[in-house]
Amino acid sequence: MxxxxxxxxxxxxxxxxxxxxxxxxxxxxxxxxxxxxxxxxxxxxxxxxxxxxxxxxxxxxxxxxxxxxxxxxxxxxxxTLFPARTPGIDQALAQWTDRSFFQAAVAVIFGGLGDAVDPAFKKDREQLSGQPFDPAAMRAAVPHMAGQLRAHAALISEQLGDGRAFLSGEEPGLIDATCYYNLWFVRSFHAPGAAAFEDLPGLSAWYDRVRGIGHGDRxxxxxxxxxxxxxxxxxxxxxxxxxxxxxxxxxxxxxxxxxxxxxxxxxxxxxxxxxxxxxxxxxxxxxxxxxxxxxxxxxxxxx
Ligand SMILES: N[C@@H](CCC(=O)N[C@@H](CS)C(=O)NCC(=O)O)C(=O)O
CATH class of the missing domain: 3.40.30.110 (Glutaredoxin)
Structure with a gap:
């Protein structure tokens, strides 16, 4: 099927x-x-x-x-998505990437886009989250959130410090996908926001390797x-x-x-x-x- x-x-x-x-x-x-x-x-x-x-x-x-x-x-x-044979901890990582790391990426993107965000999208996301979508507050939060984003990304750079190709070692796995998508989100939708992380050692080369994996046969x-x-x-x-x-x-x-x-x-x-x-x-x-x-x-x- x-x-x-x-x-x-x-x-x-x-x-x-x-x-x-x-x-x-x-x-x-x-x-x-x-x-x-x-x-x-x-x-x-x-x-x-x-x-x-x-x-x-x-x-x-x-x-x-x-x-x-x-x-x-x-x-x-x-x-396998778990090349280091650490499936529990690899899946637990989503509680980091999908929450505080993701929130930092969202804040940098939408704070950077400001008033360029489509009103229908804003209204929809207010209904989704139950929170006001407030471009001015988002813009004001950008310096702090860019710092948070850099701190999240610095953990990826640190993990790559021994020269490994992927986060678990030489094979890619779920943790590469989970760490990659937030950076992909920023690079794709508010490229200036990528200044928060792209100079970190090893990060850009790893990013390109993960992007190079592709999406399978779509x-x-x-x-x-x-x-x-x-x-x-x-x-x-x-x-x-x-x-x-x-x-x-x-x-x-x-x-x-x-x-x-x-x-x-x-x-x-x-x-x-x-x-x-x-x-x-x-x-x-x-x-x-x-x-x-x-x-x-x-x-x-x-x-
Ligand atoms: N925890 C969910 C989060 C999914 C999520 O927030 N998706 C966004 C798009 S990336 C969404 O659904 N936004 C509202 C929408 O598309 O209606 C997951 O991991 O799949």
């Missing part, structure tokens, strides 16, 4: 996944979704989750880059094709952890706890220490199972 990645090209979290697809040299198809709401074709698959990226394999829908890369490694173990598919692929497929077998037995088959909601918290409703059909799987029916996509990570999501029994 084809790997479909619901994404848009300017999405940094999608870039994390695209580099992982490149490391594994996989074939996949990009399904481009809108950058702002509404996203009816994405929500037909996820139920409510609006963020990007989302990976679809048949009728299995994987939300959040953290769970997407875990699932890629599970299904396609060749060319094609594209339409949103209609993706919905048809879900409708024509049967979700993979799932099982629930013994600790979650009381919730098995029950109506639940799961939602992100940081931003874009729209709750996904369905029946709990699978779980592990790392994820929950929710079965739902959709008028267009048929029977699908939506998978979310446990970390940064919550689960509530529906009443």
């Amino acid at each position: 084809t790997i479909l990645l619901h994404q848009y090209d300017s999405s940094p979290f999608s870039e994390k996944v695209r580099i992982c697809l490149g490391i594994k040299q996989l074939s996949w198809a990009a399904v481009d979704q809108p950058v702002i709401m509404p996203k009816p074709d994405l929500l037909a698959l996820t139920g409510a989750y609006r963020r990007i990226p989302v990976m679809q394999i048949g009728a299995d829908i994987y939300c959040d880059s953290v769970l997407i890369v875990r699932e890629l490694e599970r299904r396609f173990p060749e060319r 094609s594209s598919a339409t949103r209609e094709d993706a919905i048809a692929a879900a409708r024509d497929a049967t979700p993979a077998e799932a099982s629930v952890l013994p600790a979650d037995a009381a919730l098995a088959g029950q109506d639940v909601t799961v939602a992100a706890t940081d931003y874009g918290r729209d709750p996904i409703r369905g029946k709990l059909v699978g779980s592990s220490h790392h994820h929950w799987s929710i079965a739902r029916e959709d008028a267009r996509a048929g029977s699908v199972v939506v998978h979310v990570p446990r970390l940064t999501f919550s689960l509530t029994r529906a009443h």
Whole structure:
């Protein structure tokens, strides 16, 4: 079954996944979704989750880059994302890159762009985050945030200090993708912001090596094709952890706890220490199972 990645090209979290697809040299198809709401074709698959990226394999829908890369490694173990055999700590690194490091990159980009940001985008992101999108405050924060960005990037430079090609050693892995995408985001959307990091020893050469990995064998598919692929497929077998037995088959909601918290409703059909799987029916996509990570999501029994 084809790997479909619901994404848009300017999405940094999608870039994390695209580099992982490149490391594994996989074939996949990009399904481009809108950058702002509404996203009816994405929500037909996820139920409510609006963020990007989302990976679809048949009728299995994987939300959040953290769970997407875990699932890629599970299904396609060749060319491992964990070349140093430290999968736990490598995946834990997302709690750094996707939060404080990402926030510094966002602040440098949008503070630098200032009033050039599209009003519809601003309004959408205010709804997404529940916070005002305030260009003046962002601009005022740029000197501090550029310093933060440099401090984050200096950790990458330090890791490269012994002359290694990639962050784990001579082979690229998930940690290269997770550390790379924030710098890619700044370089791509507010090039002057890259002054905060590009002179750090080893950084630019490593950046070019990670960029050189590429995105694997990319094609594209339409949103209609993706919905048809879900409708024509049967979700993979799932099982629930013994600790979650009381919730098995029950109506639940799961939602992100940081931003874009729209709750996904369905029946709990699978779980592990790392994820929950929710079965739902959709008028267009048929029977699908939506998978979310446990970390940064919550689960509530529906009443
Ligand atoms: N923790 C999520 C964060 C995803 C995220 O914030 N994605 C951005 C785009 S890179 C997003 O969805 N923005 C709002 C939107 O596109 O509607 C992940 O790792 O996938």
